[in-house]
Amino acid sequence: MGKDLKGPPSLAGLMYNPQMADSPTSRVSIPRHALLVRATHWISAAAFAALLVTGIEILISHPRFYWGEAGNVRMTPLFQFPVPSSRSSVPTGYRYVLPDQNGWSRYLHFQSAWLVVLTGLLYVAWGMAAGHFRGNLVPKRGSVSWDAIAAHLRFRRPGPEEAWVYNPVQRIAYLLVIFVLFPLVVWTGLAMSPGFVSALPAAVTLLGGQQSARTLHLFVSAVLVLFALVHVAMVILAGFRCRVGAMITGRAASSMEDA
Numbered sequence: 001m002g003k004d005l006k007g008p009p010s011l012a013g014l015m016y017n018p019q020m021a022d023s024p025t026s027r028v029s030i031p032r033h034a035l036l037v038r039a040t041h042w043i044s045a046a047a048f049a050a051l052l053v054t055g056i057e058i059l060i061s062h063p064r065f066y067w068g069e070a071g072n073v074r075m076t077p078l079f080q081f082p083v084p085s086s087r088s089s090v091p092t093g094y095r096y097v098l099p100d101q102n103g104w105s106r107y108l109h110f111q112s113a114w115l116v117v118l119t120g121l122l123y124v125a126w127g128m129a130a131g132h133f134r135g136n137l138v139p140k141r142g143s144v145s146w147d148a149i150a151a152h153l154r155f156r157r158p159g160p161e162e163a164w165v166y167n168p169v170q171r172i173a174y175l176l177v178i179f180v181l182f183p184l185v186v187w188t189g190l191a192m193s194p195g196f197v198s199a200l201p202a203a204v205t206l207l208g209g210q211q212s213a214r215t216l217h218l219f220v221s222a223v224l225v226l227f228a229l230v231h232v233a234m235v236i237l238a239g240f241r242c243r244v245g246a247m248i249t250g251r252a253a254s255s256m257e258d259a
Helices: 011-015 035-061 102-130 132-137 146-153 168-190 194-199 201-205 210-249
Strands: 027-031 251-255
Touching: 035 102, 035 210, 102 132, 102 168, 132 168, 168 210, 194 201, 210 251
Parallel strands: none
Antiparallel strands: 027 251
């Protein structure tokens, strides 16, 4: 299938070809993303959107969070969201309840979660076998600097070279999402399942109990949502049509004036 994100060795020559310099609309099409990377990206994006919508509905059914093993309406919560609940038995301070959509939302939430898990396992297995992580995501030694991090946090418009290769800050962010945040959100999600607790009680105890797992699940999910928002913002800043087109077709187009 080939590795993802390989920079074109002949790009510099094409950029300075005098015969092409007179044509500002000339474009170069370069291989960018492997098929499996594109497929798993869009499947994960769709599943993540479903998880977000259904997760909000599940949260509304009980917008109170606790720490420890147990938590119920008779206990003082660690914190709670100032929103009405979809269940009349949950005290929120509001005199009305929202429509209860908890049934279908939980079903879709679990289905979407397993879709993300299976897609993620396929992506990681391929990435290990094909050298994708080592070649494209692991930062090169000495490539990470505070200046690069500061520029990224200021939402600096990416340079032309970043159309074919991730910058060091992106590499670190993607590795954290793939190998830390997603496994953690799956772990905390499973820790709320009675079946998982029965099979691996130590995995739940390590998190501090089922209610602690629910609270941690919320925080990790919030970080993932923040990452997704920044990711979309950077795609728009870098050139929405070009970046999204590359993730659909697998090829990045570059003009002679603006890559």
